[in-house]
Each structure stands twice: as C-alpha cells, then as structure tokens.
Amino acid sequence: MKILFDKHRCTACGLCELACSFHHSKSFLPDKASIVICMDRKGHIEIKTLPTCDFCTNEEIPMCMDFCPTGAIKLKNKIRERPKNIIKEST
Amino acid sequence: MNRQYGWSGKILFIDLSNGTTRVEPTDQYSSFIGGRGINQWLLFNLVEKNIDALDAGNVIILGAGPMVGALVPSGSRLAVDYKNVLTEGVGSGNSGGRFAAEMKYAGYDHIVIMGKAARPTYIYIEDDNVYFRDASYLWGQGTWETENIIKDKENEWALSTLTIGVAGENLVKFACIIGDKGRAVGYGGGGAVMGSKNLKAIAVRGRNTAVKVASPSEFMKRVRTFNKEIFRKSSTVEIHRKGGTLGAYLLPGQNRPHGVRNLNEEFWSDEAIKNVTREKFDEFLVRRHACFGCPVYCSGIYEIKGITCEGIQANSLRAFGSNVDVTRAEDVLYAHALCNKYGLDTDQTSAAIAWAIECFEKGIIDKGDTDGLKLKFGDGNCVIQLIQKIAAREGFGHLLAMGVHEASEILGHGSRELALLVKKNSAMEAGMRSHKAWALGIMTSTKGTGHLRGAPALEFQRLSPETSKKLFDIEDINDPTSYKNKPALVVWQEKYKGIVDMMGTCALMSMWMDETLFSPEDIADFFNDITGKYTSANRLLETGEALQNLERSFNLLHSGFGRSDDYPPRKLMEIPVGKGLYAGERLDLNMWNHMLDEYYELHGWDKTTGWPTKKRLLALGLDAVVEKLTKNNILLP
Numbered sequence: 070m071k072i073l074f075d076k077h078r079c080t081a082c083g084l085c086e087l088a089c090s091f092h093h094s095k096s097f098l099p100d101k102a103s104i105v106i107c108m109d110r111k112g113h114i115e116i117k118t119l120p121t122c123d124f125c126t127n128e129e130i131p132m133c134m135d136f137c138p139t140g141a142i143k144l145k146n147k148i149r150e151r152p153k154n155i156i157k158e159s160t
Numbered sequence: 161m162n163r164q165y166g167w168s169g170k171i172l173f174i175d176l177s178n179g180t181t182r183v184e185p186t187d188q189y190s191s192f193i194g195g196r197g198i199n200q201w202l203l204f205n206l207v208e209k210n211i212d213a214l215d216a217g218n219v220i221i222l223g224a225g226p227m228v229g230a231l232v233p234s235g236s237r238l239a240v241d242y243k244n245v246l247t248e249g250v251g252s253g254n255s256g257g258r259f260a261a262e263m264k265y266a267g268y269d270h271i272v273i274m275g276k277a278a279r280p281t282y283i284y285i286e287d288d289n290v291y292f293r294d295a296s297y298l299w300g301q302g303t304w305e306t307e308n309i310i311k312d313k314e315n316e317w318a319l320s321t322l323t324i325g326v327a328g329e330n331l332v333k334f335a336c337i338i339g340d341k342g343r344a345v346g347y348g349g350g351g352a353v354m355g356s357k358n359l360k361a362i363a364v365r366g367r368n369t370a371v372k373v374a375s376p377s378e379f380m381k382r383v384r385t386f387n388k389e390i391f392r393k394s395s396t397v398e399i400h401r402k403g404g405t406l407g408a409y410l411l412p413g414q415n416r417p418h419g420v421r422n423l424n425e426e427f428w429s430d431e432a433i434k435n436v437t438r439e440k441f442d443e444f445l446v447r448r449h450a451c452f453g454c455p456v457y458c459s460g461i462y463e464i465k466g467i468t469c470e471g472i473q474a475n476s477l478r479a480f481g482s483n484v485d486v487t488r489a490e491d492v493l494y495a496h497a498l499c500n501k502y503g504l505d506t507d508q509t510s511a512a513i514a515w516a517i518e519c520f521e522k523g524i525i526d527k528g529d530t531d532g533l534k535l536k537f538g539d540g541n542c543v544i545q546l547i548q549k550i551a552a553r554e555g556f557g558h559l560l561a562m563g564v565h566e567a568s569e570i571l572g573h574g575s576r577e578l579a580l581l582v583k584k585n586s587a588m589e590a591g592m593r594s595h596k597a598w599a600l601g602i603m604t605s606t607k608g609t610g611h612l613r614g615a616p617a618l619e620f621q622r623l624s625p626e627t628s629k630k631l632f633d634i635e636d637i638n639d640p641t642s643y644k645n646k647p648a649l650v651v652w653q654e655k656y657k658g659i660v661d662m663m664g665t666c667a668l669m670s671m672w673m674d675e676t677l678f679s680p681e682d683i684a685d686f687f688n689d690i691t692g693k694y695t696s697a698n699r700l701l702e703t704g705e706a707l708q709n710l711e712r713s714f715n716l717l718h719s720g721f722g723r724s725d726d727y728p729p730r731k732l733m734e735i736p737v738g739k740g741l742y743a744g745e746r747l748d749l750n751m752w753n754h755m756l757d758e759y760y761e762l763h764g765w766d767k768t769t770g771w772p773t774k775k776r777l778l779a780l781g782l783d784a785v786v787e788k789l790t791k792n793n794i795l796l797p
C-alpha cells in the first residue's frame with residue numbers, strides 16, 4: 070500500500086497534516102502528523118510521508134486523502150491507473 | 161475559559177527595549193474570546209492617549225482565535241492590532257497564511273510586542289524560547305527574501321514569519337506587515353510601527369502545543385459537513401477556487417462598479433476590463449495556494465520580472481488597474497508584486513498615486529515637483545516609478561509616503577479637494593456611490609475606511625426580502641441604491657464581522673459575502689464543539705457589539721472621532737456615476753444624515769456627537785472603558 074501525491078494539485082493547505090495529526094493524537098498539531106508539506110524558497114511544494122504512517126487502517130480511507138480538497142492524495146491500491154505527476158511515494 | 165480546549169492558554173509579552181519576556185494566562189480576558197477581540201482589549205488598556213503611533217509606547221498585538229489551528233474551514237486568520245499611524249485611532253489588520261496557527265502550536269493565543277530595540281532586530285519564538293536576533297544584515301531586504309534568509313539562518317523551514325520591507329523600515333505611513341511571504345496585514349501602517357521599533361521580522365515555530373477540541377466526534381462531523389456539503393454547494397467557494405476575488409466580480413459585461421481614476425468615476429469600459437481578467441494574470445501563475453487549514457485555496461503564487469509574490473486579488477486590480485486606469489496586466493501585477501516586496505498597503509499606495517496624478521493633470525503640481533516625472537492616468541510605468549519612490553521615500557515619494565491627508569495639507573492649492581479622505585485615511589473602494597450600506601460601513605469603519613468592518617459585501621448579492629428577513633430580521637435590503645434599512649444591515653455586519661475576527665476565520669468564507677457560509681449559529685456550534693463552552697449566536701453577536709463599542713471608544717480617546725468623521729468625501733456626493741448600471745448614483749447628504757441618525761440609534765449612541773453613551777458602555781460591561789475615558793476628561797453623553 071502506498072500514498073501517492075500529485076504535487077501539481079496540492080495547494081499546501083495543510084489539511085492533510087491536520088487530519089493526520091488528529092488520527093494519531095485526537096488533537097491538532099502538524100508535528101504529530103505522518104505527512105509533511107514543505108514549500109521551497111520559490112513557492113514549489115515538496116511532500117513526504119514518515120515511517121509512522123499507518124495508512125489509517127482503522128478508517129474507511131486515509132484521513133489525509135479524506136480531507137484533501139483537491140484530490141491530490143491517492144492510495145495506490147485504490148486506483149487502477151497511476152496518476153500523472155507523482156513525485157513522492159511512501160516507503 | 162477552559163484553556164485545555166481551543167485556546168493555547170497563554171499570552172506572550174515581549175519588551176524590545178530591555179529584551180525581556182513574560183507570560184500571562186489568556187483566560188482572564190475571556191469575555192472578548194480571542195483574535196481581534198482580546199487584541200483590542202489589550203490595545204485599549206496598554207496604549208495611553210498621547211502616545212504617538214511611531215513611539216516606543218505603541219504596541220503590536222498578534223492574536224489567534226480559538227478556531228485557529230484546528231480543522232475549521234478557513235480557521236487560519238491572524239488579527240494584528242496597534243495604534244494607527246494615519247488616523248491615530250484603531251490600527252487593525254488581518255491576514256491568512258500559517259503564522260496564527262504556528263503561534264498557537266508554540267503555546268500562545270496572543271503575542272504583545274512593546275518597546276523599541278536599540279538596533280535592527282528580529283524575534284524568533286520557538287515554543288517556550290524567545291530569541292532576539294540581529295537583523296542588521298536583513299535591513300533593506302524584501303519581505304519574501306527575508307523569510308527565506310531567516311529560515312536558512314535558523315535552519316528551520318517550517319517556521320512562519322511576519323516581516324516588513326523597506327517601506328516599513330523607512331516609516332512610510334501606510335507600510336504594511338507581510339505574513340508568510342505574501343499575506344498582507346494592510347490598514348493603519350503596521351509596517352511602520354514595526355519599523356519604528358527596529359523590528360524587521362517576527363518568526364515563530366511551534367512543536368509542542370496541540371490544539372485540542374472538547375467534542376472531537378461532533379466537531380469532525382461538522383467539519384466534514386462543511387467541507388463536503390456546504391462548501392461544495394457554495395458558488396462563492398467555487399469562484400474563489402478558480403481565481404480568488406478576481407474570479408467573477410470584475411468581468412466584462414457585468415457593469416459592476418469599479419473605482420476609476422482617483423474614484424472620479426465608477427464605470428470602467430469592457431475594453432479596459434478584458435485586458436486585466438484573471439486569465440491574463442494566470443500567465444504569471446506558479447501555482448494556486450491556500451492559507452493553512454483552508455480548503456478554498458483562493459490565493460496564488462506568481463512570478464513577475466524576477467519577483468516571486470503571493471497575490472493578486474480584486475483590491476490590487478482596483479488599486480493598480482482601474483484607479484490609475486492601467487490596462488496592461490503585466491504592469492498591474494508588477495505594481496502589486498513591488499508593494500508586497502516593499503511592504504506597502506496597496507489601497508493607500510494607490511490612493512496616494514491616483515491623487516498625485518489628478519493633481520498633476522489639474523495643474524496643481526508639475527514636473528518640478530515630481531522629480532521630472534510626467535504623471536498621467538493609464539501610464540503603468542509612472543505608477544511603478546512612484547511606488548519605488550514611495551517605498552524609498554525618495555524625492556516626490558517622500559511627500560506621498562506621508563499619506564494623502566498630510567501630503568495634501570503640505571501641498572495645499574486645493575489638492576485636498578481631490579482626495580477621498582475619511583478619518584485621515586483614503587477611502588479606496590468601488591461602489592460607494594451606488595451601494596448605500598457598503599458606503600455607510602466604509603465611512604464608519606473604526607480603522608478609518610476599509611470594507612472589513614461594517615460594509616456588507618452581501619449587498620452586492622441582492623438578497624430577496626424573504627432571505628434578509630430570515631437571516632437578519634431586516635425587512636428588505638434588495639435594492640443597493642436604497643437607503644432604507646441599510647443602517648440595520650451595517651450594524652448587524654459590524655457585530656458579525658467582530659465574531660469572525662475574534663474566532664480567527666476568514667471574511668471571504670463567511671456571510672460577509674455569501675449568506676450560506678458560517679451563520680452566527682454555525683459559528684456558535686463550532687465554538688461550542690471546540691471549547692466545551694455553551695454559548696449562543698445571540699451572545700456572540702452581543703460580544704461583537706461590545707467590540708464595536710470598544711473600538712469606537714479607542715477612536716474617541718485617541719483621535720476625538722465622532723459624527724463629523726463619519727461623512728463621505730465630497731466627490732462621492734457631488735460627482736455621480738457616469739455610465740453603466742448605476743449611472744447617476746451618488747450619495748445624498750440629507751439621506752446620509754438620516755442613515756447616521758438611525759445607525760447611532762441602533763447602537764444606542766448619542767446622535768449629536770456620534771459618541772458611545774455611558775449607559776450603553778456600562779450595559780455592555782465596559783465599565784473600565786468608561787473609567788478610562790472619564791479619567792481623560794471625556795464627558796460621555
């Protein structure tokens with residue numbers, strides 16, 4: 070199972086970080102999330118997942134994916150075709 | 161206040177003069193909820209009457225409300241309050257971005273910055289630690305680059321900043337503060353206040369304080385409903401996702417009001433508009449960008465002539481498009497980008513430039529005054545050069561950097577007649593001749609004009625009488641050109657906007673312009689889920705009313721503002737709209753007087769002076785306000 074990101078759809082809103090931190094801690098703090106959104110000095114986005122990601126196995130779909138407003142996050146085993154512009158995969 | 165839920169629980173006080181800090185609990189100020197509410201209460205109590213806005217005795221107060229930093233849609237707003245450099249009354253701005261949330265994650269609901277540093281400084285707040293860093297090498301840097309340099313220096317790319325550019329360093333009176341590289345805290349010269357304190361930037365990083373909610377299941381259900389149902393149905397959300405406020409309101413063929421040529425006209429031709437539509441700016445777009453925790457992503461990052469900037473929204477299009485009659489998208493965007501880089505409020509910058517151009521065209525000034533520049537409407541290059549001169553306070557720019565009120569006083573020769581001053585600030589809005597509630601809200605705004613107090617953008621939506629009755633208990637507000645019932649709408653809007661600013665959510669995603677988003681009842685439900693308190697929408701609206709009275713009292717104490725300061729500029733009463741849907745519309749003095757009477761009456765204020773009454777302030781629990789006003793020899797009616 071892998072979390073896939075489309076960085077061209079990502080708007081850096083951080084909803085995935087907040088939802089993920091809620092999944093882990095029942096509170097909101099990006100440092101408790103297993104997903105990190107970072108914007109570089111020119112406004113380009115980098116996204117990564119941390120080894121603590123458990124794919125929200127107790128949820129219907131991963132929380133990050135559920136709250137992403139642009140559909141920039143997909144779970145690999147839930148899609149038939151790989152989306153374009155994948156930049157990072159969890160390990 | 162239950163500090164376990166919603167709030168982070170602490171207020172951080174930083175004294176730049178002696179490099180000390182202290183912390184107070186937030187809960188003692190709970191009657192004003194948070195954000196702009198607690199900010200204004202602290203401002204009223206901390207700043208004494210005769211303190212100059214650029215004196216070390218002024219303060220900058222940052223506030224994040226209880227809805228910030230959780231999953232509340234648009235819950236990312238930072239309220240910033242200070243004594244206003246232009247009006248000497250309430251200085252107040254608000255920005256999106258990430259700073260407000262990061263502040264809470266560091267453990268602080270509010271940060272109060274006092275005193276003056278001996279040399280250029282930036283503050284880095286990292287959870288419990290506050291560092292005072294040398295910023296000499298940052299002096300002269302643009303706002304975007306300043307954040308990059310601080311991130312490199314601190315080796316922390318997740319930190320968030322508020323910065324000033326050269327305009328703030330040079331104490332330009334309408335210099336603004338830029339949050340997270342590109343979000344502006346616009347009105348009142350906050351950038352100059354930071355500059356006067358030798359404060360180049362405030363950086364914050366929070367790792368330890370989670371925002372907890374009292375009823376997690378109910379809260380998450382409510383968030384999902386908003387994101388997946390209410391926002392999905394909202395046409396406002398759809399528009400803003402495509403292109404922010406450029407998305408739909410200023411398109412060709414709509415005949416909407418525009419602020420044109422120093423607001424001498426409110427009709428802009430379709431030929432002009434079609435050159436500066438969203439698509440024209442999209443040629444420079446790097447990506448769409450959201451504020452932290454907001455599903456609407458109404459902003460964008462642009463690159464123009466080597467400058468990366470956040471932006472451009474309807475305000476800047478009016479500022480550097482219609483108000484100076486520039487129709488080249490590249491020039492409009494570049495002017496906006498320069499203002500972001502230098503830290504200039506685009507509204508007041510445009511007002512100063514458009515006023516100067518009109519003065520030039522009417523022969524009040526000539527090339528001898530303007531460093532050899534020929535000023536004319538429609539010339540983007542002239543606008544860009546003036547922006548550079550203002551930020552650097554160079555030559556003619558030094559005069560404009562004082563703001564139109566002071567500049568017109570110095571210049572004389574009838575130049576004041578060409579200005580659009582209200583409370584020493586320039587009214588820089590479209591639609592003030594035709595939309596009467598909009599105009600009243602702008603003229604009575606406590607921060608000195610601006611559409612983010614009592615001016616309801618909802619008036620542009622032409623609601624049915626049934627809808628306005630249901631939402632506001634106001635009979636009919638459908639016709640924007642009518643004066644009827646408009647004071648009631650403005651008073652409602654003032655209270656409502658107060659709630660939004662105290663909570664830390666966004667005006668764009670609210671009933672300010674979309675009746676389906678965040679009713680007072682919705683806000684009360686979110687607030688109750690988060691904090692575990694049980695309050696009602698009406699109780700929140702009462703708190704909004706108390707905030708309005710508090711700000712009105714601050715203005716009375718510091719600037720002496722009253723009824724005579726709530727009138728529109730002459731131009732809006734004498735020069736009617738020339739063409740378009742609202743041709744012939746202008747503000748009528750007699751009708752304005754009737755509106756003011758009704759507006760004061762609804763507030764329970766004195767109609768002759770426009771001052772809050774002692775009885776009203778006491779009824780709102782503002783005994784300390786009465787005491788301070790009395791101590792300063794203000795005899796309340």
